[in-house]
Amino acid sequence: SAVISQKPSRDICQRGTSLTIQxxxxxxxxxxxxxxQQPGQxxxxxxxxNQGSEATYESGFVxxxxxxxxxxxxxxxxxxxxxxxxxxxxxxxxxxxxxSEAFFGQGTRLTVV
Amino acid sequence: xxxxxQHPSTLSVQEGDSAVIKCTYSDSASNYFPWYKQExxxxxxxxxxxxxxxxxxxxxxxxxxxxxxxxxxSLHITETQPEDxxxxxxxxxxxxxxxxxxGKGTRLSVIA
Numbered sequence: 081s082a083v084i085s086q087k088p089s090r091d092i093c094q095r096g097t098s099l100t101i102q103x104x105x106x107x108x109x110x111x112x113x114x115x116x117q118q119p120g121q122x123x124x125x126x127x128x129x130n131q132g133s134e135a136t137y138e139s140g141f142v143x144x145x146x147x148x149x150x151x152x153x154x155x156x157x158x159x160x161x162x163x164x165x166x167x168x169x170x171x172x173x174x175x176x177x178x179x180s181e182a183f184f185g186q187g188t189r190l191t192v193v
Numbered sequence: 194x195x196x197x198x199q200h201p202s203t204l205s206v207q208e209g210d211s212a213v214i215k216c217t218y219s220d221s222a223s224n225y226f227p228w229y230k231q232e233x234x235x236x237x238x239x240x241x242x243x244x245x246x247x248x249x250x251x252x253x254x255x256x257x258x259x260x261x262x263x264x265x266x267s268l269h270i271t272e273t274q275p276e277d278x279x280x281x282x283x284x285x286x287x288x289x290x291x292x293x294x295x296g297k298g299t300r301l302s303v304i305a
Binding site: 111113121122123124125128172174176178179180181182184185186187 | 224225227235236237238239242282284286291292293294295296297298
């Protein structure tokens with residue numbers, strides 16, 4: 081199993097600012113994903129973080145708003161840009177190969193005021 | 194793409210009773226179906242999974258059944274305990290390089 085360290089665990093940010101969330105895995109993994117979980121809701125995939133190339137975004141999510149970096153096989157960052165209160169949510173990093181168990185970071189609880 | 198529907202959205206059972214949560218999926222090529230448990234404030238954790246080449250899998254009080262023809266799979270929890278109270282998510286992996294798609298979740302409450 082993979083051990084994922086995600087930080088920060090929570091933050092309160094002013095609207096219009098940006099926050100970068102980090103995800104560190106204890107072993108090399110092929111696939112890394114970023115999910116958003118709004119209060120009381122399910123997990124919605126934001127994008128797949130690809131090592132060495134641009135992330136693959138799901139419908140409704142764009143690179144300008146959620147830029148993602150994946151410099152190597154153990155690390156990724158998600159930035160939430162130009163934040164508004166609607167961005168208040170939990171953001172989760174996940175790793176796992178297609179067709180096998182997915183592991184999750186502990187999440188980042190973001191509040192935008 | 195894959196679409197996963199999950200029912201019910203909330204479920205209350207008496208301690209010791211059984212709980213059943215059902216999910217349907219749309220992509221007939223999907224081949225891996227995990228179930229995750231998420232306790233309040235914590236990350237989702239895998240509790241059981243099933244692949245498309247088997248119809249049922251058990252792990253102590255937890256079982257999952259899969260009907261490929263009908264494209265639905267179910268989670269069964271027997272002898273429920275208060276610590277089973279959580280939100281449960283079903284999910285499906287489509288064929289090829291497609292990410293995990295989650296159902297909307299079921300909030301299970303086990304009443305002592």
